[in-house]
Amino acid sequence: MGAVVTIVCAASVAAGAGWPVLLAVPARKTLATVIALSGISAALLAAAAPETMAMQWTVVVVALAVIAVFVIQLLRGTGQPHRLESTFGASTGAVLAALGSGWVASERLSANAADSPLLLVTAVSMLFAVAASVLPWPDRLVAPLGVVLAGLAGGVGGALFTSVPLWPAVLVGAVMGTVIVCFRRLLLAGGGPHRATAMVSAGLMPVLAAGSLVYPLERLLIH
Incomplete structure (x- = not known):
């Protein structure tokens, strides 16, 4: 922890x-x-x-x-x-x-406290959504792509790790992807960041905010 x-x-x-x-x-x-x-x-x-x-x-x-x-x-x-x-x-x-x-x-949830890879799978799902979000494509392509990739990443993680439930991992990944692509849309509407510190903040804030969704989703779906 x-x-x-x-x-x-x-x-x-x-x-x-x-x-x-x-x-x-x-x-x-x-x-x-x-x-x-x-x-x-x-x-x-x-x-x-x-x-x-x-x-x-x-x-x-x-x-x-x-x-x-x-x-x-x-x-x-x-x-x-x-x-x-x-x-x-x-x-x-x-x-x-x-x-x-x-x-x-x-x-701190019991599943993660027992060295479950659930949190790792969630983080990897978000990484795929972030990768889709940096593509210079219009929102009508990036938004569904980010959500689908994040959900698929969660599903692959659930298939690889037997301790991670498959469909809850897919759902959590899709929700995390939705947060990322929505934040991307919000930033681009304002012109997007131009300085390095602003870019770092723009990338980290949605990840931090997603913690408020990861916790209740994992409690609801896993426990």
């Missing part, structure tokens, strides 16, 4: 650093710190909480992060440019980063 916590925390820092750059909002360093701390705090609390309530503190972390964003905007003073965009954008980033705690909570 320690490795998953470390990865989620590192991803939160990288995603938080690039999120304000992606949105082109002011007070970037301060807001990036809030976003990163949101993801780190949620991940650590998910690791420390009882297994059956691994994500109970996530909502508290989100609330505190949003409050921190509002306080930052108040300290900037009245009349500052892009206050509304900065507030909503940073709050969204804090929520997405905190949802990464779902990966930690999923790792």
Whole structure:
């Protein structure tokens, strides 16, 4: 579990650093710190909480992060440019980063705690969706391709590993693929990222956010 916590925390820092750059909002360093701390705090609390309530503190972390964003905007003073965009954008980033705690909570499930490859199969499914999303093709082709590839990757994983149920793996993979291709569409609608830090954040945020779906899906379908 320690490795998953470390990865989620590192991803939160990288995603938080690039999120304000992606949105082109002011007070970037301060807001990036809030976003990163949101993801780190949620991940650590998910690791420390009882297994059956691994994500109970996530909502508290989100609330505190949003409050921190509002306080930052108040300290900037009245009349500052892009206050509304900065507030909503940073709050969204804090929520997405905190949802990464779902990966930690999923790792703590008994199936994954017993060294099951279920989490690995889920990650590989998302990788196929990401690979489809970087293709310079229109959405009408990339969206179904990403979902189908992610679902097939989950199915192949379920067939290769006997400890992974086949159809739940297909469903989880398809859902993860849907998250990735939808996020791609959202980014391209805004012109897409242009700086390296923004690109990294654009790639990591949907992966972190998908943790909030992985955890309940695995609890529902596997346990």
